[in-house]
Amino acid sequence: MTMIDGRRARGDASRRLVLAHAADLASMEGLDGLSIGRLAAEAEVSKSGIATLFGSKEQLQLATVAAAAERFAAAVIEPARVQPRGIRRLTALLDRVVAYSEDRVFPGGCFFSASAADFHSKPGAVRDALADQLENWLGYLAASARFAVEQGELPGLDDPDQLAFELQGTFEWMNLMAVIREADSAVHYGRARKAYHGRLIAYGGDPAIAELVLEPGAALR
Numbered sequence: 001m002t003m004i005d006g007r008r009a010r011g012d013a014s015r016r017l018v019l020a021h022a023a024d025l026a027s028m029e030g031l032d033g034l035s036i037g038r039l040a041a042e043a044e045v046s047k048s049g050i051a052t053l054f055g056s057k058e059q060l061q062l063a064t065v066a067a068a069a070e071r072f073a074a075a076v077i078e079p080a081r082v083q084p085r086g087i088r089r090l091t092a093l094l095d096r097v098v099a100y101s102e103d104r105v106f107p108g109g110c111f112f113s114a115s116a117a118d119f120h121s122k123p124g125a126v127r128d129a130l131a132d133q134l135e136n137w138l139g140y141l142a143a144s145a146r147f148a149v150e151q152g153e154l155p156g157l158d159d160p161d162q163l164a165f166e167l168q169g170t171f172e173w174m175n176l177m178a179v180i181r182e183a184d185s186a187v188h189y190g191r192a193r194k195a196y197h198g199r200l201i202a203y204g205g206d207p208a209i210a211e212l213v214l215e216p217g218a219a220l221r
Contacts, residue, residue, distance in 0.1 A: 019067035027108030087153040095219040109179040
């Protein structure tokens with residue numbers, strides 16, 4: 001039993017290592033272009049070892065999407081949960097999602113933006129998994145906005161789903177331009193924060209809370 005447990009622990013550690021490298025590579029070079037050979041060289045693991053862990057390229061891609069989702073949640077969602085539901089948590093989520101791109105949680109910018117662009121016209125399990133993760137995030141933003149409406153914190157908002165759509169649209173353009181024009185990335189991150197602040201104010205949000213999104217990290221305090 002001790003031997004079996006030891007092998008399982010080593011297998012889990014190898015799996016985590018490979019998936020961490022896979023997510024980083026995919027954010028820069030594309031999830032569809034992720035190959036067992038390229039990943040083996042990057043992670044310093046044998047090709048046969050990766051094949052044993054994942055079985056096929058598609059299973060590797062699906063596992064990479066799941067691992068990337070965990071990293072995104074750790075960087076964005078979990079820190080924001082220190083704030084109560086409603087406008088405070090929504091503001092914290094917006095602060096964290098800018099920092100997620102700015103801090104290069106994935107070296108190529110947002111893993112999901114890059115991977116969705118890679119797979120948007122390629123039906124199958126991987127595209128479905130990416131769509132599920134994007135919809136889950138959009139739904140979480142909308143739910144946070146809905147709590148704010150129910151608590152009277154965004155009295156002018158009658159469609160939380162529309163607001164979530166607009167907020168994510170701002171993120172996508174911010175992340176794209178910040179990656180393409182890295183030298184000007186601070187400008188794009190600043191514009192996104194101003195856009196988020198403007199939407200919260202437009203729907204009647206407390207200015208003192210909305211202003212927290214303008215200063216990195218302030219919404220978590």
